[in-house]
Amino acid sequence: GENVEQHPSTLSVQEGDSAVIKCTYSDSASNYFPWYKQELGKGPQLIIDIRSNVGEKKDQRIAVTLNKTAKHFSLHITETQPEDSAVYFCAAGWGGGSQGNLIFGKGTKLSVKP
Amino acid sequence: DAGVIQSPRHEVTEMGQEVTLRCKPISGHNSLFWYRQTMMRGLELLIYFNNNVPIDDSGMPEDRFSAKMPNASFSTLKIQPSEPRDSAVYFCASSLGGSQYNEQFFGPGTRLTVL
Numbered sequence: 227g228e229n230v231e232q233h234p235s236t237l238s239v240q241e242g243d244s245a246v247i248k249c250t251y252s253d254s255a256s257n258y259f260p261w262y263k264q265e266l267g268k269g270p271q272l273i274i275d276i277r278s279n280v281g282e283k284k285d286q287r288i289a290v291t292l293n294k295t296a297k298h299f300s301l302h303i304t305e306t307q308p309e310d311s312a313v314y315f316c317a318a319g320w321g322g323g324s325q326g327n328l329i330f331g332k333g334t335k336l337s338v339k340p
Numbered sequence: 341d342a343g344v345i346q347s348p349r350h351e352v353t354e355m356g357q358e359v360t361l362r363c364k365p366i367s368g369h370n371s372l373f374w375y376r377q378t379m380m381r382g383l384e385l386l387i388y389f390n391n392n393v394p395i396d397d398s399g400m401p402e403d404r405f406s407a408k409m410p411n412a413s414f415s416t417l418k419i420q421p422s423e424p425r426d427s428a429v430y431f432c433a434s435s436l437g438g439s440q441y442n443e444q445f446f447g448p449g450t451r452l453t454v455l
Contacts, residue, residue, distance in 0.1 A: 258441040269431050269446030319441060327396055330383040
């Protein structure tokens with residue numbers, strides 16, 4: 227089955243710096259890669275996703291890159307702000323006929339220091 | 341839209357008791373997922389339903405766990421009997437089904453503590 231590894235487990239940056247979180251996956255059939263942000267006491271919330279037919283996707287300060295050959299994908303946050311502090315999860319899944327499941331990484335706790 | 345609704349938000353029970361967690365998905369969504377989150381194991385998929393039918397329950401840890409979805413607007417996750425190692429946050433999520441992946445919307449979770 228699919229296995230998703232996520233690094234680092236914790237990341238501390240100064241406000242205004244960039245943050246990068248990396249994930250690798252094992253199943254070459256996976257074709258959907260979302261990133262979720264989880265704030266304290268809340269459920270995860272989708273912030274950006276990428277499908278396997280695209281190498282990069284950007285949404286304001288957030289970008290995701292995908293390397294299918296190497297089976298890894300990364301989240302990039304630029305100009306970090308204190309409100310970016312949260313736990314971030316990557317996931318991999320296969321969007322087949324009916325809704326398939328997602329395999330999540332263990333999460334990265336991002337702290338942005340003002 | 342109220343989003344995915346879960347109840348209770350917190351549950352404290354004693355070992356051996358039955359626990360029932362409840363979920364109301366977003367109206368119109370036809371896929372529903374139950375996850376368990378712990379520090380050690382992260383976020384794990386327990387079971388998911390499509391059009392009220394269980395599709396994959398391979399993540400359900402043991403026979404003590406069972407899930408039902410009697411209609412499109414309600415699902416339950418039951419643990420009987422509960423054990424201390426079941427202590428975790430349980431999330432329900434829902435999404436639109438279809439041939440492509442759609443965003444999973446998570447509820448606020450139920451924090452379960454088994455003493």
